[in-house]
Amino acid sequence: MKRTIAISLLAAGMTLGGAAMAEAVVGQPAPAFSGTDSTGKPVSLSQFKGKYVVMEWVNPECPFVKKHYDGGNMPGVQKYAAGKGVVWLAVSTSADGDRAAKATAVGDWLKAKGAAPTATIMDTGGAIGRAYGARTTPHMYLIDPSGKLVYAGAIDSKPTANPADIKTATNYVVQAIDDSLAGKPLAQAVTKPYGCSVKYG
């Protein structure tokens, strides 16, 4: 009978281990996902295990997204991240519809803006957006090499559509990457995102 106690304690331990479940809460494992990118290739979060991953919700028609692309701010942050070995996934969430045309449009626009994401995921139907609780474009997330969500929120500290505010704002994504790579606790782990609503349709 005592042997069974050991087994039941083991089972209880398994519950503990298994309790870390997928839900976009900072400090917990980031929801796993797989989708296709704007060129039709499959992309999943698991293929980037072992690396920091930034997720950026993007919509070329949103003035807040334009604010950060027209002056080159977002592409700059993407290059900064790439230089530190950080994977960058741009995510375009949209209702069901003409996926192919949308993919081309988003892909071409990002290229024209000099953006350099590792991949641009077409979240048609919005499953990834819902799993992460993405509310705005832009809405930014940072996932650590163990797959844990470490940052969720705004791109920077000035919630306006005015490009002039970028200079004086704190870029939360750069800050989160720097703090993480330095092994420091994040100065801001969750902020309120600002921007247009994600077009769940």
Added chain:
Amino acid sequence: MNARTTVTISRSPFSLRACLNAVALLALACALLLPARWAQAAASAVTGHARAELLVHAPQGVTAGAEVWLGLRLQHQPGWHTYWRNAGDSGLPTTLAWTLPPGFEAGEIAWPTPKQLPLGPLMNYGYEGELLLPVRLRMPADFKGGPLPVKLRADWLICEEACLPEFAELDTVLTAAPVSTHAALFARAQAALPVTPPGIQATARIDANALVIEVSGLPASYRGKPLQLFPENGGVIDHPAPLAQQWQGDGLVLRAPLSAQRSDSPARMDAVITADHAAPGIRIGFAMAGPWPLSGANPAPAPAPAGATQAAPDASDPSWLPVLAFAFLGGALLNLMPCVFPVLSLKVLGFAQHGGERRRIVAGGFAYTAGVIASFLLLAGLLLLLRASGEGLGWGFQLQSPPFVAALALLFTLIGLNLAGLFEFRSLLPSSLASARARNPVADDFLTGVLAVAIASPCTAPFMGAALGAALSWPAPQALSVFAALGAGMAAPYLAASLFPAVARALPRPGPWMVRFKTFMAFPMFATVVWLLWVLGQQAGIDAVAGLLGLLLAAAFGLWLLAAPARSALGRWLGIGAACLVFGATAAWSWPALRQAPAAVAATSDARWQAWSPQAVQEARQAGRPVFVDFTAAWCVTCQYNKRTTLADPGLLRDFQARNVVLLRADWTRRDPVITQALSELGRSGVPVYALYRSGAAQPQLLSELPSVDEVQQALGAP
């Protein structure tokens, strides 16, 4: 018109009045020698999707001591909206930047009561149509009147599906004479301003990942109406989540789920409540009692103000004591469950063998009781802790993990094989451990209590999941007391038998029949295994079931090998090696199947029922159809009973069809954060839950956990 305004922008239609105004402006500009650029601004502007106008309301004239209001009037194009001070999930509040002469100051915007603007799964707060944002003007005490130039730069985000930032630079010049041209607009804005009637009091606390606000002193007209909550701080609650509301006497208890990505932990909050979306709303302020749960959010910047106390367990709470009593009773009943009864019945029969050792028996009884209660508290404490850290778990969470279900099935098979006599644990234990057991019989009893809880857990969750889930949403001390009562109830028969020799004497005398009884008890154990296999099949499919059966076979074979008497040490080791090899190989083979994702759509075999999702509910409601949601799980026996009785009733199904009800089934057999979230929004943390959304009603009606056909039909027929 004493506030001479300028209307000379290119987009405004040319008119006589514009001409006159232009003349007036020229005269004024000359008189004041104002810079020429003033002439280019105006008191109104047409931007892409709105018309903006700077208005003045000064019925007593513009002098010190008089009440002077400025205001930005926005006339939105149809379908377009701008935002409240908390824009909700997206959007930005409108901002006003004033340029005034030294000594003058414009106050904060007196925000009119906003409207909810749902957009897909998101929620915004704002305004459509005609809007006036009034601002009080403060003047130096010695101001005697005179031309007063006022400039405003207004920025707003205006959205339909698309969003556009727009702005206007407006100006006007005030003179001392009274102006009340737009008295009606200012009066309407004033009437839409949230009010705080005397006697309103609000307190708030965090409970199970929700902001719980208790408000007293609300007007009677708020009763029975669907209420909306607009927090002024946008970083705390989950804006689109349904607001649970409950009246307790004169008080209202609102329960708003916290945002999974909460970005703020304020010590105080302000919010506006509306009834049926009607303006003016009621503005309440409250301090947060107790600490914020630790989550990804920044720690609370300031501790809760002194005097704010944690909502203490209140023994006078009408529902608490009965729940304790029922928990005790339920615990006692657990002893009769097929998974627990065999083990404990044998334990109790053991008394008869101990005969005269009274002290040993009494000590053992208490040790067992302590073991049971401690295990329940540990399990409940663990669950509370996980929930506080943001895990979407409910009671029964243990059974949502296929590997855990498999481990339980293995455990029950082992106990069953032991009862059936395939092997004796004694023959497997190293002699040192066996003698340790003999030396510490009391510790042994404590561990038996722990084991009893472990094997009882698959029985507590299915039968008492919903009740225990509800208890978990109480403050921690109260919740834990319920679990302690459950444990006390479970241990009570055993404790009674050890305390009162009469009880033990009433037990049958030991004899050869005990061996038969023990073997017989193996069958309920195996029956439990059959049920667990079915649950696993629902969760992970037929491959997982085959994998688990293989694992059980390997375990039985391994035990048989180990229990066989070995003639030499070599033979013994060979036996152990072979047993480990067989078991390890089978485990490796079956593990992927157990870990596998569930079969895409689990068990929606019934064409009448569709899989639940928040979108499905929303779409059906947008189409004007009522919705009935069955929150269920394969491991929940109450759910399965209801599914086969009430919910399968032909009359009720006809009724559903006649009323064009959309039937949705949310299967919580596996962990599902979306369902967990939906349950917590409904104020529950376990299944079964039956929710009926009548067309037109803002809030769903929750039915009982064992609904009768009558109850469902009455709910359907209610107005």
